[in-house]
Amino acid sequence: MTTMQRDGRKARGEKRRQEIIEATLRVIERDGVAGVTHRSVAREAGIPTASITYHFATLDDLLIATLISCARDMATEVYWMIDRARSREGLRRSSGSPYSGPSAADEVSALLAEALGPRRGRTMAEYELYLLAARRPSLRPAARRWLDVLTSMVKHDDEVAFRVFLAGIDGLLIQGLIDDEPPTAEELRPVVEYLLNPTERRRRARQEA
Structure with missing residues (x-):
């Protein structure tokens, strides 16, 4: 993998992480912290649950x-x-x-x-x-x-x-x-x-x- 490819992959990963964080905040706005689960955030972000757990293995990781x-x-x-x-x-x-x-x-x-x-x-x-x-x-x-x-x-x-x-x-x-x-x-x-x-x-x- 070239440096450019690694940089592009890293940028996409950071973009996805930020999308997940924004979706988490929207869930909290609507349902409170109690409403935050990997599934609820995935549903809000419109992405597979596996993508959430890939970037944030635990809910504490996501909340932090x-x-x-x-x-x-x-x-x-x-x-x-x-x-x-x-x-x-x-x-x-x-x-x-x-x-x-x-x-x-x-x-x-x-x-x-x-x-x-x-x-x-x-x-x-x-x-x-x-x-x-x-x-x-x-x-x-x-x-x-x-x-x-x-x-x-x-x-x-x-x-x-x-x-x-x-x-x-x-x-x-x-x-x-x-x-x-x-x-x-x-x-x-x-x-x-x-x-x-x-x-x-x-x-x-x-x-x-």
Whole structure:
């Protein structure tokens, strides 16, 4: 087998794995984690059950891969959002001119509103997987992956403040999932802005002390 043939086979295998992961998330959206079996995922993906077991021998293997995929996507999305906000802030400071576009709080709020509105089913599926790790120790490293990946990607001046921010985002998403009506970006923005400004909170605390 030539190198080109091996690369092509590997690419096809990765494509099939991703199709299986996407099908797994759709099953969880519709039926919950309890509905995930090799057969149900194969049926959702429109492929033979043998293809699922070839790539993921056990259900834990499949759930771990799905968790890791969710973690990677979430970390990447948040990373680029933070990177854009920092770039805008750098340009604003270097030019000395005011910036009238969306702030970091605006972008985070919009992202959360989308996750709790149009993407509510996917968000619920991801958190159902996330919380399953509390009962399944084998899933815990994958469930922690998004926090570990994001913390390593973002060189933040205050790691404690950054972890508080991420914990707050988790809380907003979980609370939003049990609301009868999903919160809007405008409703989320004051809380997000508070989470994004630990320095200002500390300054006020010192003044009040």
